[in-house]
Amino acid sequence: MDGQLTARNAFLVLMAAVFVAFVTVPLVCMVLNVPLARLGRYLHDPMVVQSLWLTLKTTAISVPIVVILGSPIAYLLARREFPGKQVLDALVDLPMSMPPVVMGFALLMTFAPRGPIGGLLRGMGIEVVFTTTAVIIAQVMMAAPLYVKAARTGFENVDDSLLRASLVLGASRWRTFLRVTLPLAAGGVITGTILAWARAAGEFCATITFAGNLPGVTQTAPVAVFVGVNRDLSVGVTLATILLAFSFAVLLGARILLKRSPR
C-alpha cells in the first residue's frame, strides 16, 4: 500500500515538474535576455513607470466592476435553475474563447462614433475610444468570465442546509447572504478576483485594438511591452520581466494573505 502510494506520488511529481518546466522555461529564457547592466536605467524609464502605474489604476477600477457585475450572475448560475441556463452559461464563457483581437474590434465597432452606442454617446458629448475608459471596458470584458467561473464554484460549495438553518433561526435573507453565503463562498470569490486581476493586468490585444496606444492614457504595461519590443527588444524584455515579477508578487501575496486570514 505504502509502495503503491509512493509510485503514484512519483508520477504526480513527475507530471507536475513537466508542467512547471512548461511554464517556467520560456520565462527563464526571457529573463536571461534582460540587460542587467542597463536595468537601473529602464526602471526609471517614463514608459515603464507610466505604463505600470496606468495598469495599476485601470485594474483598480476594472476588477471591482467585474466583481460587482459578475457576482449576481455567478450566484444565479450556481444556485438557481431556470430555462436557458445553459445558454447563459455558454454566453459567459464566450469572450474567453474568442481571439482578443476580435473582441477589440467588436468593442471598437460598438463604441466608435459610427457604432450604435458610440453614436449615442457622441450625441451626449462622450468619447470612449482612445480613452482610459476604453482600457477599463476591454479589461472588464476579458476578465469577467474568469471571475464568474471561479465565483460560481464558490457559491456552489455553499451547503443549502446551512442557509436553511440561518433562515429558520430568524436571520433575514440579506443577512444570511452576508453572514453565511458570502463567507462560505469567499474562497471562490477571492480566487476569481485574483484571476480577474491577473487577466486584466495582462490584457493586451483587445486594449491596443480598441483603446489604442497613447502613453499615460491607454498605454498599459502589456501594450508598452509590445511597443517596446518593436523599439528595442531589451526594453520590451525588461518591462515584461518587471511585469512578470510584479504579477507573481501580487498573485503569491494574495494567496499568502488568503491563507493567513481566518476564514
Next chain:
Amino acid sequence: MKARHWPGMLAVALVLLLTLAVCGCPKPKERAPEPGVIVLAASSLTEAFTAFEPYAERQMGIDVKISFGGSQALRTSIEQGNAADVFASANMEHIEALQKANLLSDAFEFAHNKLALIVPKDNPAKIESLADLGSGKVRLVVAVEDCPAGKYTRKLLAACDKDPAFGAGFSKRVLTNVASEDADVKQVLSKVTLGAANVAFVYDSDITKEVQGQVKQIPIPASVQQTVTYGVGIPATAKNPEGGRKFIELLLSEGGQAAIAEAAIIEFIPSAKPPWTAN
C-alpha cells in the same frame, strides 16, 4: 523509508535536466531544408504580395508562405534566428542593419510608396488640408515611431516645420492631437474605416478599391511628401535561398507585376535589378 526519497530525487534530476535545457535554448536545431519558400514582408505589402503569391506558386511549382508584420518585428525575428528565404522591408534602415550584422545578402531597393492622409468619408472633423491637423478637436492616429510608417509620418511633419506654409512648431501642435499610436499601418487604417479616428496617416498602397469607398484622401503637398523605399534581400537564415532569389526575380518580372497591378497599388522602381543578375 528509502523508497520515499525517490520522488524527490526524481524532481531534482528533472530540474537538473531542465537547467541543461535552459542553457541550450539559444541554439536552434538543424533541420533538413524545406522545399517551400518562406517570405517575411512588411504589412504595407499585404495586398501586393497576397495577389502575387498564387502567381509565384504557379511559376515555381512550390509552396510559398508569406508572413506579414511590422518591418521591425520581422527584422527582430530574423535576428532571433527565424528561418526565412526572403525579407521585404518598408524601410531601408532594417535592410542595412541586417546587412551590417551579416544576416542579409543580395539586398536592393525595389519599390516606392508614398504617405497618404485620410479621413472617414463623412469627414466629421472637417479636415480639408494638411494644415488643419494642427488645430481644433482633431483625433489623429499615426503608426508608432518605430515602424516605418510612423517614422515617415514624423519625417513629413518635421518637413512641415521647415516649410513657411505651416510654420515652425506645426509638428508639435499636430502631435498633441494624436489620439493613439498604433503598432502597424493596418491598425491605423482600421481606426479610420471604423470612424474611431477622424484623420490618419497611412500609405498610398493602403487605399485599395475597397478602402476608397470608406475614406476620403486629403492631398499632401509635394514639398513635404516622403518617398518610402522598399528593400528586399535574402536572410542568412534562409533554408532555400535559391527559391528566395527566384521569388524576387518573379516579383520584378512582367507577369508578376501584372498579377500585382490588379489588386494593389505599388510603384516598382523600373531600374531595380537583383544584384545577382547584374553582369
